Amino acid sequence: DGEHQARVRYRLLPPLEEVDFGRIATVQERFALPEPTYLALDSEAAWAGWFGAEPPPADPPVDWGREFVLVASLGPQAADTTVDVGSIVQRNSAVSVWLTATVPAETPPIVGETTVPRVMVRVARDELLPPGEETPGSLVFAFLDVRGRLLAQGPAGAEALPLVVPASEAGGLEALATKAEDRPPEAAAPEVEVAPPAPATPPWVYGLGALLVIAFGLILTMAIRRFRR
Numbered sequence: 003d004g005e006h007q008a009r010v011r012y013r014l015l016p017p018l019e020e021v022d023f024g025r026i027a028t029v030q031e032r033f034a035l036p037e038p039t040y041l042a043l044d045s046e047a048a049w050a051g052w053f054g055a056e057p058p059p060a061d062p063p064v065d066w067g068r069e070f071v072l073v074a075s076l077g078p079q080a081a082d083t084t085v086d087v088g089s090i091v092q093r094n095s096a097v098s099v100w101l102t103a104t105v106p107a108e109t110p111p112i113v114g115e116t117t118v119p120r121v122m123v124r125v126a127r128d129e130l131l132p133p134g135e136e137t138p139g140s141l142v143f144a145f146l147d148v149r150g151r152l153l154a155q156g157p158a159g160a161e162a163l164p165l166v167v168p169a170s171e172a173g174g175l176e177a178l179a180t181k182a183e184d185r186p187p188e189a190a191a192p193e194v195e196v197a198p199p200a201p202a203t204p205p206w207v208y209g210l211g212a213l214l215v216i217a218f219g220l221i222l223t224m225a226i227r228r229f230r231r
Contacts, residue, residue: 017093018091018092021092024060026071027122035077039074039077039162040154042070042156042158043070044158044159049066049071060124070127074121075120076103078116078117078118080115083103084103086102092129097130099144105147143155145163152166
């Protein structure tokens with residue numbers, strides 16, 4: 003009948019949860035790492051491997067049995083560059099740390115005044131682990147910039163999270179199954195299958211119909227006149 007028909011299938015996603023976090027001061031020079039580095043530290047030994055035996059400058063002190071420390075250091079940048087954690091969200095075992103800065107694909111050459119923007123936060127393990135699970139091995143941490151580009155991702159531990167090369171920015175987000183769905187509704191946009199519309203009616207058909215209507219009107223008028231006579 004020419005009506006536009008569509009069949010809609012809804013793909014439901016697990017709920018997206020906000021994660022509480024607390025900031026840790028990074029004013030000390032030992033936190034100015036020389037290269038872009040993203041960390042999800044899970045132990046005192048992991049921390050010491052990067053920043054020495056002195057514990058994080060946090061109050062109350064970090065409880066490594068119950069907390070992670072997440073660090074984003076962008077490497078040398080222009081002096082006016084700043085970075086912070088805007089939000090942390092979780093879907094299933096994927097934990098996404100959204101930064102407030104647009105991160106360049108490569109560290110710029112050191113010209114003029116530079117700074118090393120960095121941010122450090124603490125997160126309770128209980129907030130991230132599913133009920134009944136005690137080991138964090140299944141968790142995947144990801145850092146994303148303000149444009150939603152994936153910067154690094156990997157499990158918690160002493161090693162830096164592997165950086166994501168620029169050529170695979172989009173693919174990396176899809177592999178993490180969060181992408182721009184990290185801040186969206188719990189149900190993804192519906193996938194729509196649309197049936198093709200009926201073929202367009204040729205213009206001459208409308209012209210022929212108009213002529214027929216006019217002819218019918220003339221015939222009807224003449225018949226009425228003859229009947230009155």
